[in-house]
Amino acid sequence: MPGATRDINNTINGTRVIALVGPAGAGKTSLAEALLFASGTIDRHGAPGATVGDASPEARARGGSTELNLMHFTYLGQRFGIIDSPGSVGFAADALRAVAVADLAIVVVDPDPARAALAAPALRLLDEQGIPHLVFVNRIDQARGRITELLEALQPMSVSPLIARQIPIRDVDKVTGFVDVALERAFHYEPGKPSSRIAIPAEVAGREAEARTQLLEHLADHDDSLLEALLSDQIPEPATIFADLTRETGDNLAVSLLFGSATSGWGIRRLLKALRHEAPAPAQTARRLDVIAPSLFAFKVSHGGAVGRLVLARLLGRDISEGAEMNASWGGRARLGALFSVQGDKTAKIADARCGDLIAIAKVDGIKPGDWLSTGPIPSPLILDEPPRNCALAIEPTDRKDDVRLSTGLSRLLEEDPSLALEQDGHEMRLRGVNDEHLRTVLARLKRRYGVDVTARAPAIPYRESIRRSVTHHGRHKKQSGGHGQFGDVVIEVKPLARGEGFRFDDRISGGAVPKQYIPAVEQGVREALARGPLGFPVVDVAVTLTDGSYHSVDSSELAFRMAGRLAMNEALAEAASHLLEPVHRLTIVTPASAASKASSAVASRRGQMVGLAPRSGWDGWDRIDALIPTSELTGLEAELRSLSHGLATYEAEYDHLAELNGPLADRITNGEIPEHA
Secondary structure: OOOOEEOOOOOOOOOEEEEEEOOOOOOHHHHHHHHHHHOOOOOOOOOOOOOOOOOOHHHHHHOOOOOOEEEEEEEOOEEEEEEEOOOOOOOHHHHHHHHHOOOEEEEEEOOOHHHHHHHHHHHHHHHHHOOOEEEEEOOHHHOOOOHHHHHHHHHHHOOOOEEEOEEEEEEOOEEEEEEEOOOOEEEEEEOOEEEEEEOOOHHHHHHHHHHHHHHHHHHHOOOHHHHHHHHOOOOOOHHHHHHHHHHHHHOOOOEEEEEOEOOOOEOHHHHHHHHHHHOOOHHHHHHHOOOOOOEEEEEEEEEEEOOEEEEEEEEEOOEEEOOOEEEEOOOOEEEOOOEEEEEOOEEEEEOEEOOOOEEEEEOOOOOOOOOEEEOOOOOOOOOOOOOOOOEEEEEEEOOHHHHHHHHHHHHHHHHHOOOOEEEEEOOEEEEEEOOHHHHHHHHHHHHHHHOOOEEEEOOOOOOEEEEOOOEEEEEEEEEOOOOOOEEEEEEEEEEEOOOOOOEEEEEOOOOOOOOHHHHHHHHHHHHHHHOOOOOOOOEOOEEEEEEEEEOOOOOOOHHHHHHHHHHHHHHHHOOOOEEEEEEEEEEEEEEEHHHHHHHHHHHHOOOOEEEEEEEOOOOOOEEEEEEEEEHHHOOOHHHHHHHHOOOOOEEEEEEEEEEEEOOHHHHHHHOOOOOOOO
């Protein structure tokens, strides 16, 4: 029956969704392809046409994913969905909502302990969101350090204890196999084939026994029966160990660490078996997210394919068919259009979606990333920390005839990527994003998809000016050209105000020297003069008092007094010792402690003022830097911080105050030698 829901009858647990997260360059997409190859979904790993990751020109240009990718495969009867997340900080937000509804996340890391800190943001996010996860050490064939050293480096970044599930077997300094600690079995890597079982080498037997003891003791912390068995020197059954691992993984009581090589195919089948037995089922994820009825969570909108606008979503609860009507989180009802499965950049129409599936939905209007659709009560909205939009570009179409196409393209890109924002400041259109790399990629996508070339530059810096001296000035506007003339005559007092007090206008007119109906016109004229002061910028923090004047019974008018007020103010400003003010932002930088001194130096080199340096709360080995920095100096700061911290340091900035700027730099700005947008 069209639109009906039905109970799951295709798999016991529904489709389990695995999110691949971790730093850029760790090999997440390679791991996704290795999983698909090992499961028989693709014929050859890395073969032409076999790539199912981000194959966009933007991804090829930067050598890494720029947006999330979805895949699916079946292994030993269990269906899996994969969310391949970008690792770069500029693009990681694209998968933020999708990862939140995954059953399990795999944090993919490099084997070098010195690079362990790169995994900190991913591990912290998963802990904060309560998402079960494990760690996969990729490129084990290139490892030189010990796994225990990597484990020690990673542990401070994880709330839950990390447990080594495997011990490497080495031939001199090259990893050739592993011991499965839970099974107490050893395997030798075979190029292009499944690993072969071997006897546990004598040289690793001691390390294996130590690792197994640590594994069992941790599991016993949450299993009284296992603790009793260990105290009685009983050897626990493998089924007991794996049941505890499954439970503790799902309850975020432990984080397993496995290793292998995605490109060589080593350790992939062992990882698949762990996923099949230990990844939580969709029902457990539904409980974590308070889903009590069949529900769809929309995590992304996609444009540009042959199908048009698609909503990417995950289904929790029961299977559902095209045409189903559901309650919407924004109120009212929504009817599902055509349903599609997604494999990389390819879609295939399906009649219905299975419980747990990652799907694309066509022709469902009004839904946006973060919305729920449900056949029953709407689940609670997910609270996610969006990355700060630290970078902005002023943009305009290179060809004015492209205005409409620019508007269309930007509206679609903004819908696809919630970390983008469009601002209008006067005549300047600003595109704001996470960082420069993010924005440049978006502009490249705009050109490729919609054929719009744009001119981009740094936004104008909102310099201001103020005065130091109090002055009194007389302004008269008189014009006679036949018939009624124009006459307005005013005297104003101009005084500086404290920084941040803005503009104040008063009058002390007595005896009707300036009729009351003309006083607002005088204020309007004064404001017009303040729009551009002697240095070329808007004037702030001044008080103006209208003290005297005169009028003509026939020739006076609002226009005449507005012109008189503007004239008086312009001449007063010329004598009031104007000076330049520059905007200053308050900056909060979070960085690994090892890069804190370099980050502080970067701030100081940009005329920044350090306000505080302290350990970052809850983040062992990280620091927080508070500083004040001129707005003009923020350009390029994000890229500099990334380069000196292996891509980990980030900052948030908000406008704080205006500060006086003097000396050669101020002269160069007022003389136009440094453009406002430099």
